[in-house]
Amino acid sequence: MKIVVITALIIIGGFLAWLLIRRFERSVIYYPDPDLEVSPSAIGLAYEDVTLTASDGVRIHGWWIPAGNSRGTILFCHGNAGNIGHRLESIRIFHQLDLNVFIFDYRGYGKSNGSPSEEGTYRDAAAAYDYLREYREISPGKIIIFGRSLGGAVAIELAGEKEAGALIYESTFTSAVDMGKLIFPYLPADLLVFDRYDSISKVGELSLPKLFIHSREDEIIPFKHGERLYRAASHPKEFLEIRGGHNEGFLESEEVYLKAIGDFLKNVEDH
Numbered sequence: 436m437k438i439v440v441i442t443a444l445i446i447i448g449g450f451l452a453w454l455l456i457r458r459f460e461r462s463v464i465y466y467p468d469p470d471l472e473v474s475p476s477a478i479g480l481a482y483e484d485v486t487l488t489a490s491d492g493v494r495i496h497g498w499w500i501p502a503g504n505s506r507g508t509i510l511f512c513h514g515n516a517g518n519i520g521h522r523l524e525s526i527r528i529f530h531q532l533d534l535n536v537f538i539f540d541y542r543g544y545g546k547s548n549g550s551p552s553e554e555g556t557y558r559d560a561a562a563a564y565d566y567l568r569e570y571r572e573i574s575p576g577k578i579i580i581f582g583r584s585l586g587g588a589v590a591i592e593l594a595g596e597k598e599a600g601a602l603i604y605e606s607t608f609t610s611a612v613d614m615g616k617l618i619f620p621y622l623p624a625d626l627l628v629f630d631r632y633d634s635i636s637k638v639g640e641l642s643l644p645k646l647f648i649h650s651r652e653d654e655i656i657p658f659k660h661g662e663r664l665y666r667a668a669s670h671p672k673e674f675l676e677i678r679g680g681h682n683e684g685f686l687e688s689e690e691v692y693l694k695a696i697g698d699f700l701k702n703v704e705d706h
Contacts, residue, residue: 465551466516467544489558496546497539507577511538514584518545539563553630560593576600588632605648609635645672655681
């Protein structure tokens with residue numbers, strides 16, 4: 436009987452330890468803000484509220500921001516903090532490039548239900564893509580998947596599962612494990628990180644045109660992560676080095692940023 440009790444206690448203790456590790460891990464990876472306080476109308480843009488249902492039944496919220504004579508549609512996968520209300524400057528820039536924008540909040544962010552996880556963010560992005568294809572009737576060649584920071588990992592996964600015209604990822608990491616080793620160098624990240632976002636193992640399989648964007652001044656995700664992803668990627672591919680910090684580099688480099696993305700999309704259109 437004692438052996439049975441001890442075994443049961445070990446199993447329960449191990450399970451509780453696993454739960455604690457998972458909770459700690461996700462508290463480090465995800466920083467959702469449930470308060471959506473602004474909308475694209477704050478920068479003078481018309482938009483539509485959109486509610487989607489992911490494949491596991493979770494309700495996801497997003498915005499559809501149309502451009503007049505659009506050259507394509509940005510499917511925007513944002514980073515690990517805040518919500519879509521914190522991305523108005525990016526929406527403005529893409530609108531200047533004559534692009535429709537569909538931006539959504541992952542589960543647990545903004546008005547989206549549920550709690551974030553790696554698999555969950557992938558499901559949410561797939562639901563956003565299906566919305567563009569089925570409801571907006573946008574052809575795959577006119578969809579540009581864009582991901583910043585954590586969203587770059589989501590974008591890479593989505594591009595491996597769905598057809599698109601191009602992929603742009605900005606200030607993103609090689610894998611969550613590599614970031615774990617950077618942030619907690621004395622912990623066994625290989626064993627403790629479950630939401631792995633292993634982009635470095637996926638990017639080489641993507642055949643669509645790709646634009647990598649990163650700053651040497653990025654204080655959160657080192658520039659070498661962008662370089663490693665670029666080197667691992669297959670052609671066609673381009674790399675844009677910007678200046679500025681992780682969250683504001685695209686604004687500090689706005690002129691060169693706008694031109695590079697515009698030129699990249701023109702090359703995609705011409706081919």
